[in-house]
Each structure stands twice: as C-alpha cells, then as structure tokens.
Amino acid sequence: VQGSPRGVDVVAFDGDDTLWHSEHLFTEAQARMAELLAPYVERDELEARLRETERANLPLFGFGVKGFTLSLIEAAIDLSGGAIPARDIGELVALGKSMLDHPVELLDGAAEAVEALADHHPLVLVTKGDLVHQESKIARSGLAARFARIEIVTNKDAATYRRIIAATGTSPERFVMVGNSLKSEIEPVLAVGGHAIHVPYEHVSHHEHVADLTALQGRYHEVASLREVPAVVAQIAARSIDR
Ligand SMILES: [Mg+2]
Numbered sequence: 001v002q003g004s005p006r007g008v009d010v011v012a013f014d015g016d017d018t019l020w021h022s023e024h025l026f027t028e029a030q031a032r033m034a035e036l037l038a039p040y041v042e043r044d045e046l047e048a049r050l051r052e053t054e055r056a057n058l059p060l061f062g063f064g065v066k067g068f069t070l071s072l073i074e075a076a077i078d079l080s081g082g083a084i085p086a087r088d089i090g091e092l093v094a095l096g097k098s099m100l101d102h103p104v105e106l107l108d109g110a111a112e113a114v115e116a117l118a119d120h121h122p123l124v125l126v127t128k129g130d131l132v133h134q135e136s137k138i139a140r141s142g143l144a145a146r147f148a149r150i151e152i153v154t155n156k157d158a159a160t161y162r163r164i165i166a167a168t169g170t171s172p173e174r175f176v177m178v179g180n181s182l183k184s185e186i187e188p189v190l191a192v193g194g195h196a197i198h199v200p201y202e203h204v205s206h207h208e209h210v211a212d213l214t215a216l217q218g219r220y221h222e223v224a225s226l227r228e229v230p231a232v233v234a235q236i237a238a239r240s241i242d243r
Pocket residue numbers: 014015016017018179180181
C-alpha cells in the first residue's frame with residue numbers, strides 16, 4: 001500500500017453495522033425463535049440462555065451466522081427439554097440461511113464516505129465472521145473495488161491490528177480505524193497507538209464503554225454519521241503534519 005504524503009496513510013473500516021446493517025438480522029432471528037419456544041420458556045430466560053450458549057460455543061464456532069444458527073438450535077433443544085418438533089428446528093435452519101443470503105443494506109452515507117476517502121487514502125476493510133458470508137457481503141456491497149486490502153479476521157484484538165498496520169507498511173500514528181464497536185474496533189486500535197473513529201450503531205445489543213478517554217491524546221473521535229468521517233480524517237491528517 002502506497003503511503004499518502006499527508007499525516008494519515010491508511011484508513012480502515014469495519015463492515016458489519018459500520019458500512020452495512022447486520023445486528024437487526026440477529027435480533028429478528030431471536031424474536032422468531034422466542035415465538036417458536038413460547039410454549040416452553042419465558043422470553044427473558046430464552047435470551048439469557050441463548051447468550052450463554054453463544055458465549056460457550058464461541059471458541060469452537062467463532063463469530064458469524066453459522067455459529068449463531070447452531071447455537072439457536074442447541075438452545076432450542078435444551079430449553080424445550082428435547083420436545084421441540086423437527087419442523088421447528090427446520091425453521092431455525094431456514095432462518096440461518098435467510099440471514100446468510102439477506103441483501104446487503106448499506107448504512108446511510110457509507111458509499112459516499114468510502115468514495116470520498118478512497119481518492120486520498122488506501123482503504124482497508126477489516127471484518128470478522130464466516131469467511132464465505134463476509135466475502136459474499138463484500139462482493140454484494142458494491143464497495144469492494146474501493147478497498148486496497150480486505151482482511152477477514154477471526155479476532156479483532158491488538159495483535160490483529162498490529163499485523164494489519166505492519167502489512168500496509170504504515171505506522172500506528174498514521175493509521176485510522178472506523179467502526180461501530182468500542183471493543184472490536186476502537187479500544188484495540190487505540191491500544192496499539194492508532195487513531196479510531198467511533199460511529200455508534202442504533203441497534204447496539206449490549207453496553208460498551210471506552211476505558212480511559214483522557215489518556216488518548218485526541219486519538220479517539222466519535223461521530224453520529226459516516227458522512228462526518230472524511231472531515232474527521234482530514235482533521236487528524238492536518239493535525240499530525242502540524243506537530
Ligand atoms: Mg461492526
């Protein structure tokens with residue numbers, strides 16, 4: 001990746017719930033599962049058990065829709081004491097498949113932000129989940145050609161970002177990550193010395209928070225919309241040349 005003469009070399013984006021909608025599919029699948037299991041269990045207990053099952057399965061399945069679907073099935077069997085009919089299991093499988101081939105819906109301003117930034121910076125897409133599903137979403141997003149590099153990763157931790165920053169030939173202080181998740185895109189990037197722009201998503205499923213914002217020396221930025229991202233990147237770039 002060729003470096004830019006300005007203070008920012010590389011701008012990286014998360015995919016799910018940053019460039020395209022994703023979380024609502026999980027929420028809707030869970031609501032349908034709750035209907036199927038209404039004869040056996042209360043909604044609250046179902047949600048708690050499903051979260052627990054997903055967490056326990058994460059080391060085996062990794063993140064993504066396929067693992068989520070298997071966890072739906074496992075939790076449905078457990079919560080119904082084995083009584084759930086095969087046709088309902090079949091419906092959970094169909095639900096998982098419909099999540100996998102659901103149309104990719106870009107967030108407002110995603111195409112414009114990517115277009116605007118691609119003129120000035122090499123862009124990297126850093127996304128996590130099932131390889132086939134992520135590849136298919138990237139292809140269907142219409143944005144693939146704008147990215148100099150696409151990274152589909154298992155974990156979004158500091159080591160992952162260190163590797164990506166090194167692979168693009170830049171240094172952390174000239175790297176900007178844009179994402180909706182504080183845990184996956186903001187905290188680990190700040191931890192390795194990069195800049196992070198948080199674009200919170202409307203359907204955040206659990207509360208997250210950044211540990212110590214005061215210690216970050218202006219490397220943490222929050223915007224309400226992707227439309228603001230190009231201007232924030234320009235500010236970061238301008239500030240780092242002044243230094
Ligand atoms: Mg995301």
